[in-house]
Amino acid sequence: MTNPxxxxxxxxxxxxxxxxxxxxxxxxxxxxxxxISIVRFALKGWIHDFYIQPEYHFxxxxxxxxxxxxxxxxxxxxxxxxxxxxxxxxxxxxxxATVSFFMLFTYVELIDxxxxxxxxxxxxxxxxxxxxxxxxxxxxxxxxxxxAISTKRVPAWTINIFKLQLGIVYFYAGLAKINxxxxxxxxxxxxxxxxxxxxxxxxEMFKDLWxxxxxxxxxxxxxxxxxxLLLKRKTRVPAYQAVVFFHIMTWLLFPIGxxxxxxxxxxxxxxxxxxxxxxxxxxxxxxxxxxxxxxAEVRKNANYHWVTYFLIIHFAVxxxxxxxxxxxxxxxxxxxxxxxxxWRVMLMEKAGSCDFYIRPENTNELVQxxxxxxxxELQERMMxxxxxxxxxxxxxxxxxxxxxxxxxxxxxxxxxxxxxxxIDPEINLAQVDRSLKHKNWILPFEKAQ
Numbered sequence: 034m035t036n037p038x039x040x041x042x043x044x045x046x047x048x049x050x051x052x053x054x055x056x057x058x059x060x061x062x063x064x065x066x067x068x069i070s071i072v073r074f075a076l077k078g079w080i081h082d083f084y085i086q087p088e089y090h091f092x093x094x095x096x097x098x099x100x101x102x103x104x105x106x107x108x109x110x111x112x113x114x115x116x117x118x119x120x121x122x123x124x125x126x127x128x129x130a131t132v133s134f135f136m137l138f139t140y141v142e143l144i145d146x147x148x149x150x151x152x153x154x155x156x157x158x159x160x161x162x163x164x165x166x167x168x169x170x171x172x173x174x175x176x177x178x179x180x181a182i183s184t185k186r187v188p189a190w191t192i193n194i195f196k197l198q199l200g201i202v203y204f205y206a207g208l209a210k211i212n213x214x215x216x217x218x219x220x221x222x223x224x225x226x227x228x229x230x231x232x233x234x235x236x237e238m239f240k241d242l243w244x245x246x247x248x249x250x251x252x253x254x255x256x257x258x259x260x261x262l263l264l265k266r267k268t269r270v271p272a273y274q275a276v277v278f279f280h281i282m283t284w285l286l287f288p289i290g291x292x293x294x295x296x297x298x299x300x301x302x303x304x305x306x307x308x309x310x311x312x313x314x315x316x317x318x319x320x321x322x323x324x325x326x327x328x329a330e331v332r333k334n335a336n337y338h339w340v341t342y343f344l345i346i347h348f349a350v351x352x353x354x355x356x357x358x359x360x361x362x363x364x365x366x367x368x369x370x371x372x373x374x375x376w377r378v379m380l381m382e383k384a385g386s387c388d389f390y391i392r393p394e395n396t397n398e399l400v401q402x403x404x405x406x407x408x409x410e411l412q413e414r415m416m417x418x419x420x421x422x423x424x425x426x427x428x429x430x431x432x433x434x435x436x437x438x439x440x441x442x443x444x445x446x447x448x449x450x451x452x453x454x455x456i457d458p459e460i461n462l463a464q465v466d467r468s469l470k471h472k473n474w475i476l477p478f479e480k481a482q
Contacts, residue, residue, distance in 0.1 A: 046193055050186040052306035053171045054313055057124075059195060060168035061316075062298040063159060064122030067134070070291045071115040080107055083148055088407050089429055090145040091415075091422050094467060099143045113137060121163070124173020128164070135160040146422070147415045151378050152292040155202060159299070161347075162198065165340050166191040172313055194344060195302050198351070200260035205355050205376040207256030214366070214381070216253065219245035220448045221382035229286050255279055263303040276300050287379065361471050367447055367478035369419055370471065385445030385455060387417040389427065391436040399440070402430055418445050420456065420472050427462035439463040450480060 074080065084090075084101040092099055101107055114137045120130035139157045142149075167187060169175040176183040214220040223245035230236045238244050255275065262272035280293035301309075358371030365372060366381045389402040404413045407429070416422040427439040439462045443455040453476070456462075460474040 045189065047188065047190040049189045051189045051192060052310060053167075053185055053187045053191075054306050054309035055192050055302050055304070056166060056168045056187060056195075057172045058309045058312055059192075059299065059302045060124065060163065061122055061172075062301065063163070064118050064120075066291065066295055066298055067118035067138075067156070068115055068122065069294075071111060071118060073291070075108075075111055075115075080111055082409070084141070084144060087145070087409050087412060089412075089426070091147050091412065091425055093143055093146050094421070094469065096143045099140065101144050110137060110141070114141070124169040124175050127169030127173065127175050131160060131164045135164060145412075146373070147412045149373060150290070150292070151202075151376060152290070152295055154374055155295070158198060158351075159195070162194055165343065166194075172317075190344075192302065194348075195299070196260075196264070197348065199296075199300060199302070201348075201351050202376055203256050203260045206378050207253055207258075209355075209375065209377040209380060210249070210253035210256060212380075214448055215249050218448070219249045221380070222248050224382050224449055225287070232286070252279075263300065266305070269303060273300065273303070283379075289379070363471075363475065364447075364478040367445075368472065368475050369421075381448060383418045383445065383447050384414075385417040385443060385452070387413075387423055387441055387443040387455070389430055390440045390442070391430055391434050392438040394435050394437055399438075402434075407433070417443065418455075420475050421467070423456060424462055424465060424467060424472075427465075428467070431463040436463060447478065453479070 084107045085104060090101065102110055114134060117130045117134040117137065120126050121134060135157065138153075138160060142153050142157060167182070167184070168191075170182050170184045170187070210216070219242070223242060226239040226245050226248065229239050232239065259272055259276065262268040263276075277297055280297050283289060284293040355375035355377075358365050358375065361368060361370035363370070366383065387404070389404065390399040391402055392399050404416075404426075408416065408426070416426055423441060423443070427441065430436060430439050440458055440460070441456050441462060442458050444452040445455040446452040455476060457474045457476055462474075465474060
């Protein structure tokens with residue numbers, strides 16, 4: 034027996050012809066923000082500091098073969114990345130540009146997990162999704178040069194996949210906040226907010242405990258509800274105002290880089306096609322150019338079925354991957370097993386120290402290693418609280434000094450608790466294999482009473 038209701042939903046969300054305008058403005062905003070981000074990254078000197086200066090890089094598991102290009106070639110790589118971002122913005126050589134940007138950006142992201150951020154992961158995902166949609170079929174250089182590709186109508190799924198991806202980011206960030214530390218202890222906000230008492234006008238309020246609790250609960254409710262409020266026409270405008278306010282506040286209070294601008298810009302895709310068409314008209318008038326080509330034919334019968342398999346796999350991974358932490362025992366924030374790639378944003382205050390001792394071949398004496406002989410200060414700071422990075426560095430020391438044994442003495446503080454031993458000091462890390470299995474050499478976390 035057929036299900037007409039299900040067919041109607043599928044037609045409306047997947048197959049229905051809709052205006053391409055939201056997809057075009059999304060393409061333009063994404064390309065512009067990426068270009069600004071890349072220029073900012075270069076001007077801050079981070080290409081050198083993050084990818085050229087360090088002697089060692091903490092690669093992701095399974096990607097040890099990915100290493101930075103030598104010297105000046107990293108600058109050239111970022112130049113190419115900026116160029117592809119520009120081409121995405123104006124819709125020139127779009128397919129080549131999106132594939133190239135995705136590969137270049139993801140390559141850089143995989144070089145060193147020291148610099149892992151949720152929004153870097155998000156950018157890789159969005160650039161991957163842009164590969165599969167015809168965002169250059171209107172209001173682009175490509176459509177001017179080749180009118181045969183022009184169209185004002187596209188299948189609804191080409192726009193809805195971006196709404197779904199943004200909804201996953203928001204909703205999973207909200208789910209992650211449903212934990213005792215965030216809701217019952219107001220952690221880590223009750224540590225962070227008092228340090229912002231210098232903030233104009235409302236800064237003194239940050240010293241009050243109730244403000245940390247209010248921010249914690251409102252942040253959780255915001256993340257869980259905002260995708261649904263943006264979908265509804267009646268609540269869309271106030272919901273987007275909340276998006277702007279939320280991200281501007283987080284940008285002012287915390288050092289989170291370009292993430293607020295990215296989310297403010299890309300969340301505009303939830304607005305109606307009429308709004309986006311007006312924006313494109315204003316851009317065309319502002320430029321004083323006729324950037325819209327004649328539409329040769331609406332490609333209603335374009336065959337996108339083969340893309341379906343890629344998208345099903347992609348969103349299945351997106352939905353399931355954040356829950357993989359349930360496969361591991363112990364406190365997630367302590368072990369960080371399954372922490373990355375799960376949209377857990379600014380949920381913990383964690384710091385520590387980690388000293389390494391090696392026993393080189395043909396000696397019986399343990400020798401302490403100076404971490405900063407091999408790592409930058411940022412690498413050392415990030416490594417000290419992340420077990421997989423501690424193990425990686427131990428293996429590096431094993432090879433670097435031809436050591437049979439590598440031990441560590443580590444102390445870590447989590448969510449304002451007193452510092453506690455982190456890694457079993459009796460375990461010879463040189464003999465521990467890297468894997469995705471539970472790291473039973475992480476000492477258990479006991480919260481202070």
